Amino acid sequence: MSEIYRDDIQVTMRPVSDTIGLPYTVNPLQVADREALIEIREGPPGPAGVQGLPAWPWQWMGDAATPATLDALNLTTADAGKAWRVVSLGAVYYWTGLEFVPNYEAFGAPGHQGTPNALTGSGVVGATGSAAAAQITGTSPGQHLEITFPQGIQGDPGDPGAAGRIQDAADVLIDATHPLGQDFVLAWDTTLNKFRPVPNPRNxxxxxxxxxxxxxxxxxxxxxxxxxxxxxxxxxxxxxxxxxxxxxxxxxxxxxxxxxxxxxxxxxxxxxxxxxxxxxxxxxxxxxxxxxxxxxxxxxxxxxxxxxxxxxxxxxxxxxxxxxxxxxxxxxxxxxxxxxxxxxxxx
Missing domain, CATH: 2.60.120.660 (icosahedral virus)
Known part of the structure; x- marks a missing residue:
């Protein structure tokens, strides 16, 4: 073929069903312009392969402003299978290697089912008198919703609560290092600046x-x-x-x-x-x-x-x-x- 054509040609091989089980001795070849079509007898079905991800019918190249933008790319047969979205028309233009095939109804239909978004949320207290706000951060499927709630004005004093435990006071330290014990009392610790449990100092x-x-x-x-x-x-x-x-x-x-x-x-x-x-x-x-x-x-x-x-x-x-x-x-x-x-x- 290199003696006939100076440029590359596109070769398409099409399988032909063997309906009667006879072997083919000749595989026909047809050439039209720069496209060659070869018919080859189908073999027996092979085993089922592993389920793959949904396939794309083209290699997606992104957006182009107008058809003229694509014409200026001077594409060749090496670019066959590439596709762009033409923004001005809202269409997908697919390059076969010889020409563009437009698809004017490529947008607006439901797409593939995406990965579920594991949305988490949290609340933030805003300043008194400020406006409520919400924002989503991160990318799917790990996004986070943060809602800001304005703080209200100071309310009326509530009813007196029940008496609290002394050990819950801010100036009392009771933990694994300073545990309570039988007959212990609280003593002021000048280093910790808190009361802590100590054995009763009485005789x-x-x-x-x-x-x-x-x-x-x-x-x-x-x-x-x-x-x-x-x-x-x-x-x-x-x-x-x-x-x-x-x-x-x-x-x-x-x-x-x-x-x-x-x-x-x-x-x-x-x-x-x-x-x-x-x-x-x-x-x-x-x-x-x-x-x-x-x-x-x-x-x-x-x-x-x-x-x-x-x-x-x-x-x-x-x-x-x-x-x-x-x-x-x-x-x-x-x-x-x-x-x-x-x-x-x-x-």
Whole structure:
């Protein structure tokens, strides 16, 4: 064909049904102008293919103002299958490779079913006295409708509401880091500038033991000797023991001042901090030694002496200790007692 035509020609192949099952030995070819038509026998039907998307009958090229705009493009057979919308006529012009085929009723009919639009919406409060407005943003199928509602004027005061919860107040902070607890109270936190829950700072107790929990004896030489213990359960805040009580101790002396036994109360162990003390009598008489709180150092809010940490179970030890001489002694448990309060400590 290259010897006959200097330009390309359009070749159209048309299938021919085989109605009687005889093979074709000749495939006819007809040439008219620059178009060649070849008839080829159809083969047997193949399997169905995968369902594809709806096909376009042309390659869409967009808008052209007038037919003259398309003529100025100087299209060739290589542009066959392209189509434009001619705006001035409201028609589709299809280029076959040789000429334009106009379709004057291409617009106005229903198109393909589009993807459903998942429209979302929200409301916005506008200024008092402004106009209502609405706008749609985004592209289908994910568009968003925003409606602006003007704010009304200030209304009359409503009826008093029910009493609210203190923990919902703006200046109260209760969360996972600052949870509520049994018997907690609110305390001002200067760092957070809010009230937060803290364990109740009041004294806890009392806890007490009496004669049946004390161990007595006569002619005792051991010093110091543990005569009683008291276990205090864990408290939600750090605390310091406040103690009071008494115990009868007799020193076996021949003269006044020869020997003396005192009573101590220590926290945590027999060598722990000294939190209670009773001064004995250096005489051969039954002497009920009075026990009271005692701290060996000047006490301030920051001193840790005798402090039991929060959430810690501890034991107090009552000891009899020889502080003078070498005489033996007797401990009588009758009327013995120890009373303990937990005094909350704040840092």
């Amino acid at each position: 806890a107790g009392p806890w007490a033991i009496a004669a049946g929990q004390f161990t007595g004896g006569s002619n005792i030489n051991t010093t110091p000797k543990v005569v009683a213990t008291m276990t205090i359960p864990a408290q939600p805040t750090a605390w310091r023991p406040i103690v009071e009580g008494g115990l009868v101790v007799l020193s076996h002396v021949h003269q006044i001042g020869q020997s003396r036994m005192d009573v101590e109360v220590r926290v945590g162990s027999i060598d722990g901090d000294l939190v209670g003390y009773g001064h004995g009598l250096a005489a051969a008489n039954d002497n009920r030694v009075s026990i009271g709180s005692r701290f060996a150092f000047p006490m301030t809010p920051t001193v840790n002496f005798g402090v039991v940490a929060a959430n810690t179970t501890t034991t107090l030890y009552v000891l009899v200790r020889r502080v003078l001489g070498e005489a033996s002694y007797t401990v009588t448990t009758e009327h013995a007692q120890l009373i303990v309060y937990a005094h909350a400590v704040r840092s």
